[in-house]
Structure formats: C-alpha cells, structure tokens
Amino acid sequence: MQDLTDAFVELIRRAATQLPADMEQALRKAQAREDPSSAAEGALNTIIRNVEMARQNSTPICQDTGTPIFEIHYPVGISTRKLADQIRRACAIATEHAYLRPNAVDSLTGKNSGDNSGIDYPTMHFNEWDEDGIKVELLLKGGGCENVSTQYKLPNTELGAGRDLEGVRRVVLDAVDKAQGLGCAPGVLGIAVGGDRGSSYVKSKQQLFRPLEDTNPEPQLAELEDRLLEEGNELGIGPMGFGGKTTLLGVKVGTLHRLPASYFVSVAYMCWANRRASMRVQGEEITYA
Amino acid sequence: MRNLTVPISEAAIRELTVGEPVSLNGIIVTGRDTAHKYMIENFIKTHGAIPAAEQAVYEELQALLHDGVIYHCGPVVQQNNGIWSFVAAGPTTSIREEPYQADVIGHFGVRAVIGKGGMGSKTLQACQDHGAVYLHAIGGAAALIARSVKEVIAVHKMEFGVPEAFWVIRVEDFPAVVTMDSHGGSLHQQIKDQSAIRLAKLIKS
Numbered sequence: 001m002q003d004l005t006d007a008f009v010e011l012i013r014r015a016a017t018q019l020p021a022d023m024e025q026a027l028r029k030a031q032a033r034e035d036p037s038s039a040a041e042g043a044l045n046t047i048i049r050n051v052e053m054a055r056q057n058s059t060p061i062c063q064d065t066g067t068p069i070f071e072i073h074y075p076v077g078i079s080t081r082k083l084a085d086q087i088r089r090a091c092a093i094a095t096e097h098a099y100l101r102p103n104a105v106d107s108l109t110g111k112n113s114g115d116n117s118g119i120d121y122p123t124m125h126f127n128e129w130d131e132d133g134i135k136v137e138l139l140l141k142g143g144g145c146e147n148v149s150t151q152y153k154l155p156n157t158e159l160g161a162g163r164d165l166e167g168v169r170r171v172v173l174d175a176v177d178k179a180q181g182l183g184c185a186p187g188v189l190g191i192a193v194g195g196d197r198g199s200s201y202v203k204s205k206q207q208l209f210r211p212l213e214d215t216n217p218e219p220q221l222a223e224l225e226d227r228l229l230e231e232g233n234e235l236g237i238g239p240m241g242f243g244g245k246t247t248l249l250g251v252k253v254g255t256l257h258r259l260p261a262s263y264f265v266s267v268a269y270m271c272w273a274n275r276r277a278s279m280r281v282q283g284e285e286i287t288y289a
Numbered sequence: 290m291r292n293l294t295v296p297i298s299e300a301a302i303r304e305l306t307v308g309e310p311v312s313l314n315g316i317i318v319t320g321r322d323t324a325h326k327y328m329i330e331n332f333i334k335t336h337g338a339i340p341a342a343e344q345a346v347y348e349e350l351q352a353l354l355h356d357g358v359i360y361h362c363g364p365v366v367q368q369n370n371g372i373w374s375f376v377a378a379g380p381t382t383s384i385r386e387e388p389y390q391a392d393v394i395g396h397f398g399v400r401a402v403i404g405k406g407g408m409g410s411k412t413l414q415a416c417q418d419h420g421a422v423y424l425h426a427i428g429g430a431a432a433l434i435a436r437s438v439k440e441v442i443a444v445h446k447m448e449f450g451v452p453e454a455f456w457v458i459r460v461e462d463f464p465a466v467v468t469m470d471s472h473g474g475s476l477h478q479q480i481k482d483q484s485a486i487r488l489a490k491l492i493k494s
C-alpha cells in the first residue's frame with residue numbers, strides 16, 4: 001500500500017477550508033427565505049461571505065477547527081495500524097500549515113499537545129468492507145455545537161415523551177429549544193435512536209456524514225426527518241439565535257438495536273460549519289469529494 | 290444596516306434597539322477573561338489607587354474605552370517583519386465576563402461590548418444605566434472578521450498570552466447585531482420566551 005499521508009493532509013485541508021456544496025447551497029436558500037435586511041439575513045450573508053473567503057484563501061472556515069473524526073472503509077489485507085499512523089502524521093502536518101488549530105488538550109495537565117495528537121485523538125473508526133479500494137470520510141466537529149449536543153433517556157415524563165418516534169420528536173425539539181443559537185445555528189442534527197449511551201452517541205455523529213438532500217430509506221424515519229426540520233424551524237430561533245425562519249438546515253436519523261431496558265435518543269448538533277470531506281483510493285488513483 | 294463609528298456618543302447608542310444589524314468602524318480593544326479580571330483587580334477595586342506599574346496601561350485603556358468598544362476575542366495573530374496582523378478573529382463566548390462586565394462598562398464609559406451568546410441581567414442593567422449595548426458578532430466567521438481588522442495598532446499586557454492580551458485594532462465594516470440595548474431589551478430573552486411558547490404548542494397533547 002502506498003503512503004497516504006499527503007493525501008490525508010489534502011483531505012483535512014479540504015474539510016477545513018471548503019464547506020461542502022450541499023451546505024453552501026442550503027445556506028443560500030436560507031438567506032433568500034429570510035426577511036431582507038433582518039438580523040437573520042445579515043448573519044447568513046456574513047456566513048456565506050466568510051465561506052467564500054475561506055475557500056478562496058485556503059484558510060479555515062472557522063477558527064475552531066474542531067475534533068477530526070475519521071471514518072475509514074478498507075478492504076481485506078490493509079494494515080489499519082499503518083493507516084492510523086499516517087492519519088496522525090497528517091494531522092500534525094495540517095496543524096503546521098494552519099489548516100487545523102492545535103486543539104488537543106491533555107485532560108489531566110491542561111497542556112495543549114500543539115499538533116493535534118493525543119490520547120484517542122483524533123477519532124478514527126475502521127470498517128472493513130468488501131470493495132477493493134479505500135474510502136475515508138472526515139468530519140471536523142466544532143466545540144461550541146458539541147457543547148449543546150445531548151442525550152435523552154426515554155420515557156421522559158416532563159416532555160410527555162414515550163418510547164416511540166413521537167417521543168423522539170418531542171425530545172429532539174426540546175434539544176433544539178435548549179440549544180438556542182449557542183451551537184452557531186443554523187445547524188444540522190444527527191440523531192440516533194437506541195443503542196447504549198456510547199454507541200448511540202457515535203451513531204448520531206455518523207448521521208452527519210449524510211448529504212443534506214438524501215432520503216432515509218426507512219419511510220418512517222424519512223417522515224420524521226422532514227417533520228423535525230420543519231418544526232425545528234418553527235421555533236423561530238434563527239441564525240445565531242437572532243430570530244428568523246432558519247434554525248436547522250437538516251435532520252438525519254438512524255437507529256440501533258437496544259436493550260429492552262433502555263431507550264436512548266442522542267442528538268449531535270452540528271453548527272452551520274458542517275465541515276465534511278471524503279476521499280477514495282483506487283489503486284494509484286486518489287479522488288476527493 | 291446602521292454604521293457605528295468609534296468614539297460612539299451616548300445619543301447614538303440610545304437610538305439602537307435589539308435586532309438591528311450594525312457595521313462598526315474605528316479603533317476597538319480586545320479583552321477576555323484575564324483582561325477583565327485584571328481591570329477589576331487593578332483599576333476598579335483599588336478605587337483610584339492605581340498600582341504605579343499599571344498606570345501607563347490604565348491611561349491607554351481610559352482613552353480607548355471611553356465612548357469605546359471592547360471585543361471578547363482571543364485572536365490568532367501573525368507577525369511579519371515586526372508587524373502584527375489578525376489571521377482569525379471570531380468572537381468568544383461572552384457569559385464568562387458577566388461577573389466583571391457591568392463594572393468595566395461603568396468605570397470606563399464603554400459604549401459597546403462585542404461577543405457571542407449574549408450576557409446576563411447585570412450587564413443588561415449596566416447598558417441601561419450607562420448607555421451601552423451588546424453587539425453579537427457572527428460565530429464562526431473568523432476569516433471574514435479577520436479581514437475587517439485593517440490594522441493592529443498596539444498590544445498591551447502581552448504577558449497574558451496572545452489570546453488574553455489587549456489588542457488595539459482598527460476595524461472597518463465589522464458586522465454585528467444589537468442583541469442587548471440600552472432600554473432593557475434583550476433579543477436573547479425575547480427569542481427564548483418565544484421559542485418556549487412554540488415548543489409547548491408543538492409538543493402538547
């Protein structure tokens with residue numbers, strides 16, 4: 001296998017500096033929807049100009065370049081240890097080039113490692129698949145929006161939320177209300193229903209990799225996604241919490257099997273800077289999307 | 290969009306109401322946690338007995354902050370041939386300065402505080418008492434805001450570290466929105482109250 005370190009640096013650069021086309025398009029649509037010269041419209045205008053500037057200058061879209069989360073799909077026979085080493089090296093190089101801010105802090109000493117290396121940092125998930133190439137997806141998950149991400153245990157009497165999709169709808173709307181503008185709204189929600197606390201959170205973040213315009217193959221979930229998007233926006237929180245029609249740009253829901261005793265709903269809140277990028281390695285050829 | 294130019298008069302501030310987008314021009318100062326604590330301990334709690342070593346910084350800050358603007362920001366900076374510039378300059382979360390902000394506004398005659406996330410009732414009261422506003426910058430728009438910083442004029446208390454020092458900067462067309470005004474209005478509270486009512490409607494029955 002060839003050394004992919006440089007390719008990973010490029011993947012990081014793209015994620016940090018180029019907002020995905022579906023996100024940018026959603027922001028533009030949102031801007032057109034808001035009242036002209038309202039605070040909401042102004043905020044979206046600033047965000048869009050910032051996105052354009054970052055792409056042109058190849059500088060980070062946001063100064064918080066977040067936690068890098070890598071999802072790696074690889075064929076039989078590839079050394080995941082080697083891939084992990086190359087990804088870690090790429091993070092250090094990307095930090096040198098200022099595509100990433102030094103973001104990894106030792107939880108005991110408070111010391112910043114300076115190069116985005118650390119214990120279980122960055123996040124990497126390896127999935128063996130039956131295709132012969134490698135696919136690596138990257139999400140840069142911001143801290144402000146991570147702080148408003150949350151998890152519910154159903155039933156929740158306060159919200160009248162039972163162990164069904166109606167209950168899920170209720171707690172998710174509550175989460176959006178609690179977040180207000182603090183996750184740098186308008187955001188995208190990744191939601192997981194089921195699992196244990198840990199697997200549920202992981203799954204909720206994985207939903208954020210889905211393109212905004214895809215349709216959930218499970219009709220009940222597709223319906224829930226549409227409804228939550230609409231009702232989340234009805235809350236009127238708006239960009240940055242300034243009020244307005246756009247609080248959410250997308251909602252994606254996935255499920256996991258759970259124990260009979262537990263019913264968790266995890267809500268991963270992703271800010272407007274929903275920075276994801278992916279890369280495919282097919283023989284010698286490397287392509288990015 | 291309304292233009293605000295530093296120094297800002299009290300009359301100009303009193304005209305502003307929540308929800309109004311503004312474009313800021315002129316010389317402003319950054320300050321976050323360490324800076325606010327420092328101002329309280331050395332200038333405000335000492336009741337005029339300014340420590341001799343801090344006298345020079347005090348006079349600078351007095352001139353800058355009277356009818357001036359303080360920005361909650363820990364910038365990423367760069368130095369080329371001895372000249373500083375801002376690379377990324379997005380707002381940081383303001384609520385951490387809530388214990389200090391009201392006193393700083395009152396003592397120096399600050400007219401605007403810029404940050405993100407809004408502030409609490411003590412600051413809102415100070416805005417009413419002294420004629421000041423809270424301006425919300427756009428979270429995440431670090432590249433664009435850095436571009437509106439045209440010049441780094443000076444830096445004080447560099448020993449606090451780059452993010453915590455007082456950076457004196459000249460900005461042009463700095464975009465923000467008034468979210469707390471000098472009449473007791475808080476957009477944050479309004480939006481919260483309104484979304485609570487809508488949430489109750491969406492999940493009733």
Ligand code: SF4
Nearest residue numbers: 062142144184271429
């Ligand atoms: S929440 Fe997102 S946009 Fe806001 S500061 Fe953090 S990374 Fe940037």
